[in-house]
Amino acid sequence: MANEASNGRNVVSTKPPPEPSPLRKAKFFKANMRILVTGGAGFIGSHLVDKLMENEKNEVIVVDNYFTGSKDNLRQWIGHPRFELIRHDVTEPLLVEVDQIYHLACPASPIFYKYNPVKTIKTNVIGTLNMLGLAKRVGARILLTSTSEVYGDPLVHPQTEDYWGNVNPIGVRSCYDEGKRVAETLMFDYHRQHGIEIRIARIFNTYGPRMNIDDGRVVSNFLAQAIRDEPLTVQLPGTQTRSFCYVSDMVDGLIRLMEGDHTGPINIGNPGEFTMLELAETVKEMINPDVKIISVENTPDDPRQRKPDITKAKELLGWEPKIKLRNGIPLMEDDFRKRLGILRKN
């Protein structure tokens, strides 16, 4: 049965939130909001940093171990007086005086999270514990980027927040799926037990500039293949569906969730649903009509369908995505061509 927490409405903690650390009132403290972004050198994190830095009242601190992220994604901010970049692994404790924590650190692509599954689960569990410990110590509000993978291979379609999921606990994707489920549990336990102000976003597939080019995620794969004149490889059966949210819409949703009054979990994603074959055909038509589309074997536990129900995001955050796939793909193409060094044909 669904409970209060699982329907995206607020769960009221029995404890008041912890007081901000006295160090926040230090002599040289300026009236800025100091924000920590873990995983801020990654794809979504770096776009989030760009947006947060637009507000001159914000100071932004990024913590990243550069496993899948890169300093290059943040190059425009390095040396900026309101920006700090720290090489740090979230599986180790950290103390920084901050008001808000956006906790994104975790590899998101199956190629990378399966590369070292034990490290992935440590990042999700120990990393989240460390960030919650920090939030408790300094009285910060913390937002976790969870994932639609918590729904596993869903038996309910589209997925609402009160669906508890259909996840294989011992499969090759479990380090990520179950890792994020435990991370959500930890968030709510810290909220109920210690009064920590928490926010949980369940992110659905996101795409845009700065995605890792060969990371096995379907939009980046098809785009890189089309630009390189290679066949687009659609995993069988090709009728499995996904929905794709452009990264600027995602960042807007995350900031609204952090600034709003609702703990979540709240689905943030684009409900427009495409089969993998439709996506391949769209990329072929828009980027390179000469490439072939071929079928390849699928990976174990690949969900057959995925589509967010975003009623809660609309009602509670006033959020819905604005960028359609056909408008987002060209924005991503420019970035991919620049990084691959392949110009348009005409």
Ligand SMILES: NC(=O)c1ccc[n+]([C@@H]2O[C@H](COP(=O)([O-])OP(=O)(O)OC[C@H]3O[C@@H](n4cnc5c(N)ncnc54)[C@H](O)[C@@H]3O)[C@@H](O)[C@H]2O)c1
């Ligand atoms: N992109 C998506 O479609 C999607 C979908 C669902 C959820 N998410 C979640 O959003 C977050 C960001 O995803 P992304 O697509 O930007 O991925 P990404 O791999 O580009 O970014 C993750 C960042 O975390 C860093 N990182 C990984 N392990 C770390 C550790 N132990 N300590 C410190 N830093 C570490 C990486 O170096 C990288 O910069 C992740 O938590 C992911 O699970 C993303």
